[in-house]
Amino acid sequence: MTSRDVLFVAVGLITAAAAVLSVTNRRVLHAGLWLVVALGGLAGCYLVLGAELVALVQLLVYVGAVVVLVLFALMLTRSGAGEVDTSSAHRWVAGAVGAGVTVLLGGTLVAAYGWSEREVAGPSNDAIGEQIFGTWVWPFELLSLLLLAALVAAVAVATTGHRRQEGER
Amino acid sequence: MELPLTVEIILKAVVVLAAFLTLPLAIGQTEHKVMAHMQGRLGPMEAGPHGIAQLVADGIKFVQKEDVTPAAADRWVFRLAPAVALIPYLIALAAIPWSAAWVAADVPASLLFVLAVTSVGIFGTLMAGWGSGNKYSLVGGMRAGAQLVSYELPMVLAAASVAMAAGTLSLTGIAQAWSWWWLVWQLPGALVFLIAAVAELQRVPFDAPVADAEVVFGPYTEYSGLGFAFFLLAEYAGIVVMSLLFTVLFLGGWSGPWSDTLGPVWTLLKATMVAILILWLRIAWPRVREDQLQRLAWVVLVPVALVQLALTGVGVVVWG
Amino acid sequence: MSTQESRERAPGALDLLKGLGKGLATTARTLARPAHTRQYPHAEPDLPERSHGVIALLEENCTSCMLCARECPSWCIYIDSHKETLEPTTEGGRARQHNVLDRFDIDFSLCMYCGICIEVCPFDALFWAPDFAYAEGDIRNLLHDKPKLGTWMENVPDSALPEGYVRPGDPATPETEE
Incomplete structure (x- = not known):
């Protein structure tokens, strides 16, 4: 095992542990904070694998913006302190879905590459840029269109309720 | 002379740590003095000649104080928050180049690295706001969250403009590609970046999250002793990081006469100017209201940053 | 416009x-521009002579009428007195009684420097003096007793003193009174 392997295993274990804690924690805000650790650990995994750009974007977007928004919503609704108890059926279904996804992804990887060791070299930042804005430009644009639609819908939902209130007045 | 790798890494870490511990103090002392004189006062005068050791004395005082954890606090979240606020700036400082050779950790996409790492620091504020078990802290934490998410976008867009102009994500590369007419070309982006940086630091005029008159220092209300000192240190370390980043991105970093030998001095000089400007804003301007703050981010800064991005794109295509 | x-x-x-x-x-x-700050312990402040620094007592004017103690909003003046009988000076005259001041204390740890005691004193026994540097390490020492309050009279400006008052040790001859 090279030092990189050790590092990867360590970061991976931290990520997995944080993810499990995030799912099993009953206090929602603590779950959110464990999610920060899990996503940060994931960025670490990317970094160890040499995908530097993906790691940094992961940190910037998911940790720096998405989870901040999640925590903000929790603070705003004051639901962070409350203990959440899910039904056992809920838990079983969630566990089954999680295990299924794990098996599916793991199986695909094993089927594709076998058990042999693979040399990983993360793509350079230039290569990723060229891929996104060259080969994958249409899916990329489609995604932004989807986000735009979501944004417009959110504004519409927010403002129509407002107008109805004004009408009632 | 080639040093062994481990020795070099340890040496660099020590230098960065020393800079991290002294530069914020220097900024803090400058703030004491500049603010005092701008208000017709003298500021600290007793601790050392002209109060030069005032912040050291403050540090000793903070160490002696009792570290209180409120009964209603979320214990671990409350305890960890100061460290979470402080450490990202330490890591960011390591990646910022002082000259082409003077950089502790030369990562390839260092611009993205610094932005990504500093964006983690906000969790310190959020955790403090939540963990204190205090409604003023909670309100302050929410204000901080809303503000930092809003200003992150124009900041990243403005930084992206410079990266586009230089054609690289490396801070060293950006500073090397810089030439004086970027001062005009990237001016809108620079202004957006500066405003967003002040907002990220939660300094006046964007200090609604810690407004003493409204939410009694917001997320930091319940902190005492070393925890409070850490938050203060994080604030000033933030000023150091943002000033250096602004210098490298928009002011050409170490470029100047005799930059081969005097490079780091130029960086320090320019960054000091930027830092003093940030301090000056606190002394001269009133606080921006919460809704005005959001409005400024989304209605002014984001469009200006987008226009700057387009301008840069045109420039790169035409001249590049 | x-x-x-x-x-x-x-x-x-x-x-x-x-x-x-x-x-x-x-x-x-x-x-x-230069700062306005004066570095107090190193440089003495230049205060106007009528500054409200400390309250001085002119003991011989006090009749222990208690007006000041009663008007004091923070109840920081303590007065004890007893009556003494003066024997008649002339044959067949009447004995007179007068108050003798035993105790006059002002607790400056309670005093809020409103100056009401000075205003209400009908006999010109209390004055503002400009001294201010009487901080103490022990709060109990801020209770100034009769002699101590008397020493503050030294810096009461002449313009505030009652007519005809002669400072102790002042050689000037007092105006003739009947």
Whole structure:
């Protein structure tokens, strides 16, 4: 095992542990904070694998913006302190879905590459840029269109309720 | 002379740590003095000649104080928050180049690295706001969250403009590609970046999250002793990081006469100017209201940053 | 006139920028000027003689009428007295009684320096003196007793003193009284 392997295993274990804690924690805000650790650990995994750009974007977007928004919503609704108890059926279904996804992804990887060791070299930042804005430009644009639609819908939902209130007045 | 790798890494870490511990103090002392004189006062005068050791004395005082954890606090979240606020700036400082050779950790996409790492620091504020078990802290934490998410976008867009102009994500590369007419070309982006940086630091005029008159220092209300000192240190370390980043991105970093030998001095000089400007804003301007703050981010800064991005794109295509 | 106009219409973006610039200019100008601060323990302050620093007692004017103690909002004046009988000075005269002041204390740890005691004193027994440097390490020492309150009389300005008062040790001859 090279030092990189050790590092990867360590970061991976931290990520997995944080993810499990995030799912099993009953206090929602603590779950959110464990999610920060899990996503940060994931960025670490990317970094160890040499995908530097993906790691940094992961940190910037998911940790720096998405989870901040999640925590903000929790603070705003004051639901962070409350203990959440899910039904056992809920838990079983969630566990089954999680295990299924794990098996599916793991199986695909094993089927594709076998058990042999693979040399990983993360793509350079230039290569990723060229891929996104060259080969994958249409899916990329489609995604932004989807986000735009979501944004417009959110504004519409927010403002129509407002107008109805004004009408009632 | 080639040093062994481990020795070099340890040496660099020590230098960065020393800079991290002294530069914020220097900024803090400058703030004491500049603010005092701008208000017709003298500021600290007793601790050392002209109060030069005032912040050291403050540090000793903070160490002696009792570290209180409120009964209603979320214990671990409350305890960890100061460290979470402080450490990202330490890591960011390591990646910022002082000259082409003077950089502790030369990562390839260092611009993205610094932005990504500093964006983690906000969790310190959020955790403090939540963990204190205090409604003023909670309100302050929410204000901080809303503000930092809003200003992150124009900041990243403005930084992206410079990266586009230089054609690289490396801070060293950006500073090397810089030439004086970027001062005009990237001016809108620079202004957006500066405003967003002040907002990220939660300094006046964007200090609604810690407004003493409204939410009694917001997320930091319940902190005492070393925890409070850490938050203060994080604030000033933030000023150091943002000033250096602004210098490298928009002011050409170490470029100047005799930059081969005097490079780091130029960086320090320019960054000091930027830092003093940030301090000056606190002394001269009133606080921006919460809704005005959001409005400024989304209605002014984001469009200006987008226009700057387009301008840069045109420039790169035409001249590049 | 232009300022009046700008007050009437709602301030625009230009006014905002102007205001921000003004803030920067004012602070920069102050920075260029010397500070107003006086470094007190190193340099003695130059106070007006009628400064409200401490309350002085002119004991011989006090009749222990208790007005000051009763009017004091923070109840920081303590007065004890007893009556003494003066034998008649002439044959067949009447014996007179007068109050003798045993104790007159002001607790400066409670005093809020409102000066009401000085205002209400009908006999000119209390005065403002400009001394201010009487901080103590022990709060109990802030209770100034009769002799101590008397020492503050030294710096009471002449303009505040009652007519005909002669400072102790002052050689000037008092005006003739009947």
